[in-house]
Amino acid sequence: MNLTATSVKPSTSVSFPPRVQFSRLRPSTLKCSMEVGGLDSDGREFKSADEMWADQVGDSNKKTDWYRRGVGYWEGVEASVDGVLGGFGHVNEADVSASEAFIKTLLSELFPSDARDSQRQLVALDCGSGIGRVTKNLLIRYFNEVDLLEPVSHFLEAARESLTPGYHDKHQATNFFCMPLQEFTPEKGRYDVIWVQWCIGHLTDDDFVSFFMRAKAGLKPGGFFVLKENTARTGFVLDNEDRSITRSDLYFKELFSRCGLHLYKSKDQRGFPEELFAVKMYALTTDVPKKVHRTRSKVHANIPRIIK
Numbered sequence: 001m002n003l004t005a006t007s008v009k010p011s012t013s014v015s016f017p018p019r020v021q022f023s024r025l026r027p028s029t030l031k032c033s034m035e036v037g038g039l040d041s042d043g044r045e046f047k048s049a050d051e052m053w054a055d056q057v058g059d060s061n062k063k064t065d066w067y068r069r070g071v072g073y074w075e076g077v078e079a080s081v082d083g084v085l086g087g088f089g090h091v092n093e094a095d096v097s098a099s100e101a102f103i104k105t106l107l108s109e110l111f112p113s114d115a116r117d118s119q120r121q122l123v124a125l126d127c128g129s130g131i132g133r134v135t136k137n138l139l140i141r142y143f144n145e146v147d148l149l150e151p152v153s154h155f156l157e158a159a160r161e162s163l164t165p166g167y168h169d170k171h172q173a174t175n176f177f178c179m180p181l182q183e184f185t186p187e188k189g190r191y192d193v194i195w196v197q198w199c200i201g202h203l204t205d206d207d208f209v210s211f212f213m214r215a216k217a218g219l220k221p222g223g224f225f226v227l228k229e230n231t232a233r234t235g236f237v238l239d240n241e242d243r244s245i246t247r248s249d250l251y252f253k254e255l256f257s258r259c260g261l262h263l264y265k266s267k268d269q270r271g272f273p274e275e276l277f278a279v280k281m282y283a284l285t286t287d288v289p290k291k292v293h294r295t296r297s298k299v300h301a302n303i304p305r306i307i308k
Ligand SMILES: C[S@@+](CC[C@H](N)C(=O)[O-])C[C@H]1O[C@@H](n2cnc3c(N)ncnc32)[C@H](O)[C@@H]1O
Pocket: 016, 017, 067, 070, 071, 074, 084, 085, 086, 127, 128, 129, 130, 131, 132, 133, 134, 149, 150, 151, 152, 155, 179, 180, 181, 182, 197, 198, 199, 202, 203
């Protein structure tokens, strides 16, 4: 197994995610990110994302095949932490603790307790939940209810079996939806947070945009999305094996803008092995984020002022 940045074809055991990064992608220069080229896992170069998408999902048969192979890949993977982390089960702890720091900050800034109705029941959706790793280690501790969405039935069943009533003394996993994101429409206004981690690479750009547009209606007023994903240095990297793409930060930002979403905050994941793709967490809101204003006294604390 070659874990260096110059390896082009990842081995099956380290496929997704976190994933070994590829090197020597085209420089982005000043082009819009979708015009920037990318590579696939066999070293084939694409001049643009449009060229790659036309090649991969250019007609309805190809598109069906893309999604069939994506889910088919995961159907052959063991229902374990190591399985859903592509052989990198040991990064689970670092992943969870960075996510926890991020969600704590977001909850305190976006749902401050003085503004929060104490009766408010926080509800989250865990998208592409796999075996429920993110729900069990994180979401169930912060949200009264968590729903899980996952297209691979043996993963979802493993999640359901472990998240039985009583898993948490006060909170519960409520709904287990066995379907892919591109076919899912959430119940209107149900969720405070929709968490999307390490699965959006399976969606084409058009399905990415239409998923988030539909999912906006599933948020409560003031609710938000968290997207946590591998990022390519530039352009994109296509994995031929599981039919997923790793997008660059710029590529993601262009898609957020197509979705009409606002980037409230982003944070880099730290503490992962260097040979892996960089991982970013994005908090996205449907409304323009309000600036957190510091109080007048703090702003002027260091300048001379008249004593009243
Ligand atoms: C790398 S695993 C991550 C699982 C989980 N999010 C975690 O972090 O532990 C990728 C997950 O995406 C799911 N997936 C694949 N295609 C999907 C799709 N079209 N819609 C939603 N999830 C999908 C897979 O079945 C798998 O559970």
